[in-house]
Amino acid sequence: MSQPQIDSTLDRRAQILDAAVVCFAKRGFHQASMHDISAEAGISVGLIYRYFENKEAVISAMAARHKKEIHAMLERARQAPTLLESLEILFTAHCCENEPRVISAFVVDLYAEASRNPQVADLVCDVLKTAMDGVTELIARAKEVQSAEHGLTPAELAELIFSVARGMLMLDVLRPQEMTAAERRTRQLEVARRLWRVLFKPKTEPAYA
Amino acid sequence: MSQPQIDSTLDRRAQILDAAVVCFAKRGFHQASMHDISAEAGISVGLIYRYFENKEAVISAMAARHKKEIHAMLERARQAPTLLESLEILFTAHCCENEPRVISAFVVDLYAEASRNPQVADLVCDVLKTAMDGVTELIARAKEVQSAEHGLTPAELAELIFSVARGMLMLDVLRPQEMTAAERRTRQLEVARRLWRVLFKPKTEPAYA
């Protein structure tokens, strides 16, 4: 029966975080003011403080939410029928309109923040480890890997994949307004497929043909 | 005869930028105050304004300097005897003690800034294009590529390489204090070599067939 209160509290927090991610992406963690966030959320400044202790807490909550989104993304990747499709999901998480959604500028800011805020660094490391483990397992299970010849372990492959994904995400923050989400998505998919070709192309069977 | 003045002006600017990069890496562009920079440079706040119009100008100048450093790094990469060594230079620019030096936290911040400041974005794009072109050319010239079988163009290969490098640089800002420069460098080299193996390993020995 106290569920409604809890729900409405969660709703408010979500509403504030929705506004915060917009502001953070638009202006950066520290350039976005509490007033920006409250205006974006359509509420008063003071109200934010009923749901978050301070700005730092909003950032932390955003980071925690990022973690959930990465987990959700990972789950979707895990359920993809083929490894290539998993990889494509991983690579396009930040150019999707639909949830869960990873916003490039926010992620870059998160890493920048992590470099100064150990708490955020912990969280990012944790997210990273979980995600890499997930992908490592995905690769280990995939038969495509067996036939490749590069001699890399699944963990090493996962590391490469994540590096490329992070690197492309970084690229994504440049001139974002000059490309549509679809175009960005296309660019990502091309890279994903090239990486795929490089990492998992089976041994050139025709060789012995 | 005005050369000395110009020189001393350049010296001052360099001195200020040296201080700025330290502060920017430590606290971030917008968290670092002009006072922080002046203190780090051992001069007064007012003096910064004699050499830079405002804080924004310091950031821009830092970005310009980053461009020069990337160019210098590229030059070194270009002069390396083998493609693998070039690649290793590219991958370890941010774990070197000696100049030119690319500081990870600063670069991540630069990208974060680029996502909001078109001028910075222009500059980063420009740097990126130059660097990619350089590496593309390096690859095109290298005979190692010929023997690979992935069917990727030099430009595509360069894009992959830069993505991995950027992605690893992002990783570098997490828990920086827990690793020595040497350890970070080792990690980078391992990744560079794995990428090398994947991208440039000659066709499977059936070559002798």
Added chain:
Amino acid sequence: MSQPQIDSTLDRRAQILDAAVVCFAKRGFHQASMHDISAEAGISVGLIYRYFENKEAVISAMAARHKKEIHAMLERARQAPTLLESLEILFTAHCCENEPRVISAFVVDLYAEASRNPQVADLVCDVLKTAMDGVTELIARAKEVQSAEHGLTPAELAELIFSVARGMLMLDVLRPQEMTAAERRTRQLEVARRLWRVLFKPKTEPAYA
């Protein structure tokens, strides 16, 4: 028939004032927030506003209650069998566990407030006058005074007594946590008795010489 309502209204007001005095003593009038008071009272903030127009009104009501407490204290003093005992009651009102109770920090705050708020000043003056009149009368009635030789009127004596009492109360707010109520009481009683000795000691025994 509306008696119950009135009673419950009075109860609520008393409950709120009970909480308020705790908060006011702990944090000061203006440092204590309405939320502090509501939390201490175990009710909601809004409810305070049903019983008091605003925070100012709570302070005024507290001042009025202080007046009642002083009156009660005075009544007890008046019923004491001897003047010395009356004086001791006056001096220990703020180190008693039982009601009516005068809390030093609150009284000092009240005077501080009185220096800015004429309404509070009026009330404090009124309390003071009543109390002084009462004590003046007490002294006038006491035969001990006759035998003293200082030549002071009862009103002048009352003024001295109240000054000392107020002065000791001010002392009472320093390091309150380092003394138990009993210790503070003892200190007060010693002073009261010394003052007694000075003010009311009968003429030097040589009188019978």
Added chain:
Amino acid sequence: MSQPQIDSTLDRRAQILDAAVVCFAKRGFHQASMHDISAEAGISVGLIYRYFENKEAVISAMAARHKKEIHAMLERARQAPTLLESLEILFTAHCCENEPRVISAFVVDLYAEASRNPQVADLVCDVLKTAMDGVTELIARAKEVQSAEHGLTPAELAELIFSVARGMLMLDVLRPQEMTAAERRTRQLEVARRLWRVLFKPKTEPAYA
């Protein structure tokens, strides 16, 4: 040669404290805003922070200044030709136009603050102890005491004197605008003399007549 800087720094601090004591006396420590103080001092808000770390530091500095003023007052009292005159100086410190000057409302606020802020409490205790010691010594040296008959030690007498002085100071904050400094002074002197008569009146010499 660096004296000028030090001097101007001290001047600024003094200027700010001058403004602060006015604001603090008028509105109280916590009701007075930093803006009030800066306006009273005729400077900008930010400038206060060049000379004081924060508001708390201004309060502490004010407390420290109070200590100096009490010391100066004590020095003057010590140099008075008779004990009665010393006592009068003690009693009129807060109704003097000239420096050193003790402002009643400020002192009451100081005690109120002391009840919550241990640092302030320490300072007030320290001031009190020094002052009481000084007066105790003054009394011990005075021959008037020898002839009195109350049997109180100098320390006990000093305690009574200070209690009365504090108590009268508390009274001084009530309706301050309704009395001129001269009237308040007169009232204080009357009390001082009455206390004098009570504490130090020599034995009724005519007793042996």
Added chain:
DNA sequence: AATGAATGAGGCTTCATTCAT
């Protein structure tokens, strides 16, 4: 050329008060 005192706008946060439920 160099300093650093000075300004004041703007950011974070608190809190008295209101009002829909």
Added chain:
DNA sequence: CATGAATGAAGCCTCATTCAT
């Protein structure tokens, strides 16, 4: 009667920038 979510003004403090020396 009672709650507590919501508001927004106001307070503390920082910091980019200017300017007299």
